[in-house]
Amino acid sequence: MTATRNPTQAFLDEAAALLGPRGLTRDADLIAPWLTDWRGRFTGRACAMASPASTAELADLVRLCAAHGVPIVPQGGNSGMSGGATPDTSGHALLLSLRRMNAIREIDVESRRLTCEAGLVLQTLHEAAEAQGLRFPLTLGGKGSATVGGLVSTNAGGSQVLRHGSMRALVLGLEAVLADGSVFSMLTPLKKDNRGFDLKQLMIGSEGTLGIVTAATLRLVPAVAERVVIWAGVPSLQAARALLLHCEDAANAALEGFEVMPQACLDAVLAHLPGARAPLDGAHRWHVLIEVVADRATAATLRDRCEAMMADAFERDLLDDAAIAASESQAEAFWLLRESVAPAERARGPAVQHDISVPVERMPEFVDAAVPRIESAWPGTEAVAFGHLGDGNVHFHVIAPRVTDAAAWQERDGKAISRQVHDLVTAWGGSISAEHGIGQLKRDELARLGDPVALAMLRAVKHALDPAGLLNPGKLV
Template identity: 60%
Template sequence: MIGQESIDRFVALLGPKGVTTDADDLTPWLSDWRGRYHGAAAAMLSPASTQQVAATVKLAAELGVPLVPQGGNTSMVGGATPPADGSALILSLRRMNEIRSLSPEDNLAVCEAGVILSVLHDAAEAAGRRFPLSLGAKGSATIGGLVSTNAGGTQVLRHGTMRALVEGVEAVLPDGSIFDGLDALKKDNRGYDIKQLLIGAEGTLGVVTAAALRLVPAIAARAVGWVGVDSPAQALRLLRHAEETLGDSVEGFEVIADETLGFVLGHIPGTRSPIETRTPWHVLIEVDQADLAEPGPVERLEGALADALERGIAIDAAIAANEAQAEAFWRIRESLSESERAQGPALQYDISVPVAKMPAFMVEAAAAAEARFPGTTASSFGHLGDGNVHFHVRAPRGTSDGPGWITAQGQAINAFVHDAVVAVGGSISAEHGIGQMKRAELGRLASPARIAALRAIKSAFDPQGLFNPGKLIPLPGEG
């Protein structure tokens, strides 16, 4: 445990508002968002500026105190939870919540790490722009966390992950120095790209304090459609058809099993299937335009879907008649995870496979899991255009002891699913990161060259091992 003398030195540095020690105030920040990991910490440090972050990091290095950077605490893999032994302090960036600048002319916003994603969305909209990344936790996820985990979401097909949207980064490195890389340069050939090393590093190499983010024009008009198809393979044919006929205006393309749709309709009040025909699989597609040129997105999508129906690429289709109906379509997609959880104990996987192999994987991996673990049921949904599969293996019906089932079966099911992913050239983490949940599996499955490189980079940046210990980097014996 960290002694009171050390805590007092942080209080002297940051003031009473900058250090939280009350047990009740700390409790919400000691567990991960899913409630699977629980830690302990003597205090939470909350600097209010980059300079205070730098001073805090320098003091922590002097004292040998590990720090766990934390934003909105929405990690899905235990990436922002402190160790259970109380050996680290939480470094919260939530007080640093200023949008330093937002320029429609430059299509750029410079945000501090604690800015909440939905706040940035609103600010960009007020300026006639938008930040094209959204996810279910947008009301609590912070920019620093999104950068540090290379977050994805439903718009990756057109705009990419955070790696593609971050133009510059400001961060404090483990020695307390400030890396000022906020200049949004299109060309910069000064060697290693420190910005890209920090993106997706999960706070193990540096604490992101601000980011320069790419904005795009606001949506002037959109069309949202729901299409019934007979298989994920047919959904992929529909995607390629949409890309050929609609170009890069296709912003979202989600594929959902009919069983999974049924979970939403049975769990979320007021939801209904957008199409009357019962089909084995479904596609949610969104087409956006930044102008009001004719033909508009509705007419263009109608033409593309009519052609798809005629060619036998789709079984049935509906286009939202208004914005309320469009939001209702998307509400189904955004309710999938909640509805899956309501079905009972399950293991959830955020994985990616090559796009061409995703249709077969969604069907074959589910059948293989059910055969290997009798009584379980498996299904998936995902962002077909980028190969991201959200794969679920549910406990046998009637299982009352969910934690007990996970303890008994979890390791074997994890290995089975991850082995299947690696066999098709995929990744065990698509958009949620590694954190502590997937660290050992990364060590088991990644190549020796990858593990050696990760450890070498970590050692070079953080020789004391004080930044987010126990996350991302496999421990000795794990690879």
């Protein structure tokens, strides 16, 4: 008498036959590193991990999952901030790794575009573009692990959004596998296309809940021939905003980045980073990091133009002090201070992090109002805001007082603090997620604070494209 196999085992047998030994594993040791999110807040289980080698193979796998009712959790570099690529604890879902699908299909130097698969790592993309005298103008701290599919699915941002926009502005074409296994293919970019909805934009930022991104055509720009990096000290965030407007007028499209941090953040970095030095003498309430770039045609005059821009800012009393990096190594040292804010904060102890945005012109006023309000409501905490002032997005972090049980503080006070921060952001007409996505971390907060009409539209689209709810369940909506 032959024992009847349960549907899960039947599915695993068929998936193994479809993908082969490289394409499917149930080895717990191999799967374990991918079951916990980057921040360590969520840990799940999976029935197996699939690693298809092509779009066609993935489409067959998705059809198989649909037939057996197996949920799919797509994952790129597992460097997300909101738990959007971590399965739940049931063990029923299939963890889908796109890392084998990492080919560059085409680089068109004349048209300045590149078509690649979803598993391509951002740093490899940068290197491929640079080899052709071009660049992909989006970078972030996790560039050595973040993949194109993850960047598209979360509509990633970073320090260059001020000039070039987020992934929405950089994706020219898209390929994705839908919940029924059909392939949405719109990789060829058109300058003008009025055939209804822009369906690729529907996929961008949907966090794998509407379809699984398999490839993208991306916009490239000319390589930077010269850059000038400036560190400035200002008395307030309002002064930083005035300096931003001045730099936008003076540098125009050459203004690549404009980052801010308070003195407390810089102090933490200097204490954490061996050999780090403050760029300016003395303390300043706020610090500004500015980057201006030029192509070959305008490189020769860039430094002179930046020196004139900053001299004019001094004359207008827009800043207290400033230093222009004298070399590329000094420019990198300036940026390292900015990029080390998060590691320095983690070294201090537990904190709750909020990736928020409000209208650009209101950010100084919001920070000035929110910081004392949170610190007053939660004695012993320290609230700090830093990040991309130019696009209205700052990271608003609340650092815990000295506690003996970090997990208990996160669960008790941390969640309540986040609710209050999100309430403030919503009252100011902002967003509780500016660039890190919703995932499972902010799903309930989105449901609580989101516009009911917008939420209904999101859910309707989700139901239309994934009626069985098998694509990245429990995330976003």
